[in-house]
Amino acid sequence: MNDVLISARNLGKTFSSASGLLGRKGRDVRAVDGVSFDVHRRETVALVGESGCGKSTLGRLLLRLIEASEGEVHYMGKDLLKLSREQMRAMRKDLQFVFQDPYGSLSPRRTIFEIISEPLEVFSVGKTRSQRRERVAQLLDQVGLSPSFMDRQPRQFSGGQRQRIGIARAIALDPTFIVADEPVSSLDVSVQAQIVNLMQDLQEDKGFSFLFIAHDLSVVRHIADRVAVMYLGRIVEIGPKAMVYDTPHHPYTQALLSAVPEPDPDAKKTQIILEGDVPSPANVPPGCSFHTRCPIVQAVCRRDRPPLLDTGKGQMVACHFAEAHPLTKGEHADLAKTRLQAVGSTGAL
Amino acid sequence: MTALDHGAQQVVAPEPGKFEIVGKIFAGRPATVVAAFVIFAFILIAILAPVIAPYDALAQSFLRINHGPSWQHWLGTDQFGRDVLSRMIYGSRNSMIFGLLAPTLAAIVGTTLGVIAGYFGGIADRVISRVVDMLLAFPELLLAILIAAALGGGFWNIVVVLTVAFVPGFARVARAQTLSVKQEPYVESAIAVGVRTPTIIFRHIVPNIAAPIVVLMTLWTASAIRLEASLSFLGIGTQAPNPSWGNIIRDGLNNLFGSPWPIIGAGLAITCVVLSFNLFGDAVRDVLDPETNQ
Amino acid sequence: MTTPLLRVEDLVVEFGPKSAPIRVLEKVNFEMMSGSSIGIVGESGSGKSMTSLAIMRLIPEPAGRVSGRIEFDGRNLLDLPKKEMPRIRGRDIAMIFQEPMSSLNPVMSIGDQIAEGIMLHESMPREKRREKAAELLRLVGMPDPMGRLDSFPHQFSGGMRQRVMIAMAIACNPRLLIADEPTTALDVTIQAQVLQLMKQVRKRLNSSILIISHDLGVIADIAEHVIVMYAGRVIETGDSRSIFRNPTHPYTRGLLDSVPRLKDDRKRLHQIPGSVPLAGMIRQGCPFYARCGLRMDKCQQQMPPMQSVNSTHNAACWVTAPPLDTPRLVVAGEMR
Known part of the structure; x- marks a missing residue:
């Protein structure tokens, strides 16, 4: 174009940590x-x-x-x-x-x-x-x-x-x-x-x-005009604003959207609460780097890194299941519900 | 564009006064005021030496060897019959010149080296830092004696000696400060608008590391005076017959029991000036460099 | 009616010389019932953190002068002798700070730090304390709580440290938990975790929470009752739903409108002109005067008293509230 x-x-x-006096190498x-x-x-x-x-x-x-x-x-x-x-x-x-x-x-x-x-x-x-x-x-x-x-x-x-x-x-x-x-x-x-x-x-x-x-x-x-979402050094989703906000494909984008607290006490939206922390960029998980926190993780995610692929309308997503999960609002809620149950069962409260 | 109407049109903090810093140095510190007065008095004495000294500092007289204090000679005379008070008054010139010149030169050289090492890093940093570390391993006095022994006495040699002795301290402080200022967003923002490296160094780094350097200069003025006196006392500083507080004490030792006044006078002068510069330096540090005043 | 757990009356905090004091809090009044959750919302310099420090009596004296009444469970904390306060802090009132790293001792294992808090207020043998500490860590959702007891703060991420802080705060079942910007230093996805945890903890322990935040979203998520502060004054208080649905003070309205929202296709954000005043800069009249689109002459002379909007909702503004569901007033800046 x-x-x-x-x-x-x-x-x-890659930031390589300064080698010490004896030349030992830090973690990149x-x-x-x-x-x-x-x-x-x-x-x-x-x-x-x-x-x-x-x-x-x-x-x-x-x-x-x-x-x-x-x-x-x-x-x-x-x-x-x-x-x-x-x-x-x-x-x-x-x-x-x-x-x-x-x-x-x-x-x-x-x-x-x-x-x-x-x-x-x-x-x-x-x-x-x-x-x-x-x-x-x-x-x-x-x-x-x-x-x-x-x-x-x-x-x-x-x-x-x-x-x-x-x-x-x-x-x-x-x-x-x-x-x-x-x-x-x-x-x-x-x-x-x-x-x-x-x-x-x-x-x-x-x-x-x-x-x-x-x-x-x-x-x-x-x-x-367009939004790119990054996770651990990679773009996981990029596309026109309306698409990213209305039909987020990547589970991380979905979680990020649902995590923003809205100034409205009645917005009791079903939140997707991701478990765990962002892994350190010094120790990126293999495969899809999001797999340690992903609510829809499968075996393939731990093994292969998904490429950033166009969904057809200018929205690009790096997820093995992007095609299977262009979540509509209803599905979004369903997913969130199962997620919440999962959180409930692992959390002590 | 209507943005003008939306922006806040009042400034948040008042315009700083020009003499604010000077005021702060003295505010609530009577000792500092006294110290500054002493320093000022000694500088005046040094400048006006030919006017106020009662005798020629070098004039010898066999008739008046080792006299005690009298109305003619307030601090007595030395082994060559020279007036001790006049020698002390002229000697203050040496102390002040070395005290002010050596730290200034050392600050210029040391800061240059430190900024180069800190800003560019790499080989320059490694070489400069190693040399500085080596020099710092010697006590200043030993280092000064070493260089003085190699170069001999004389005015410029002493200046070189004192400067070299002080450079490592300045270089180290300047390097550390440069490393931290280099990380400041405003330096990155200068790079981002395309400012050239020399401009960045002189405009954005040096003014922002100046405070600790100035503090170091005031504190080391005292050290320089002390060091010059020590070297002269050891006979490798200011050379006879020129007067210096150090060699007045040295000469006074010959007649310690006859008349202790040359030693007492010169000793007191050194103590007063060194103490005053230290007090003043502490106050300057408290104001300019509040983080390090623990 | 039962006595409130916490009643703050005419709380004033001043700094600077007595002759020209800088008032960072100007007659703050509110009360809090046992078991409730109150959110204090405000921008920098609004005095929201100062309020919490005053309640904990953590304002350094004599630099800061506190007056008024802070009644906790019927006792005025400001009258208590200084040495009584540590007994109240931690046991009755616990605090969670914004920066979990600097609030934890870096050279002490987290197990010891939690146990230390327990030990100060309750005596139990060492083994029991460790068990209790592990129990608390499990409660705040720490994976492998027994195994992490001997870890040090730097070995945890920001979110996990905030969990440790919460565990320490709830160690003695405090009746009041003060959380000062507990999630500000955290990423959004971690913030969501911590907010959820705080809600769970509160339900479980039935304690009262005073949460302080600049983020209206956080406040809406967790507080039942909201206090809006501006330049050291309370300008609006009320039931959370009422405040967010029907904000009455022009500042609250402007603030709510200027928050960017996800589901909102406005091309432009609403903006409040001007900048937030520094603490103590406003000496007379309504602190919002300079930035207000509805200002009148009398606002400059006199601070408007609290006016009732409904039974739970008050606002300090002369302009009476429009009824519910009318469009929000267009405040200066958008008219062009």
């Missing part, structure tokens, strides 16, 4: 394991998963903030991973990152002007200081902050305001692609909505593509 902006092919990252952590996906022009892809699933690492691999162990990232006909450091640096004009931590990601001793104008200065946008000041004022205005804040320091601002500053910096160079790593998860609920809406507005206005990383499915419902 022609409107693919950036695409990852078999992207992988497979953070991202052979991930392939595309982001189209003007599209928002949400990348969702729990801690340790490799979602942040994947976001950084795309922009080479971490060097990949293997794979390719295609952008504008080039493999980003093959570029020299200097070539890659030049590419950063188009590819920007919004960080999770609005407190840590702004240099504490610099003013807001210095922080936002840094990318302008690096790429020589705006010849004079006054031109840059004008641009920064414009950017501050676009993210909903008063330009009069320009000469203040980050510590004078609240978390939400700081995240706006981070966004202003990310859009300063009119990038084509922005990766946002849990940009609202450390903010208060009432402020989260402001930031999500702001990013949505900016995207519509400026037309960049967006990879929005989140730890649960509720936050991205409003902003995503």
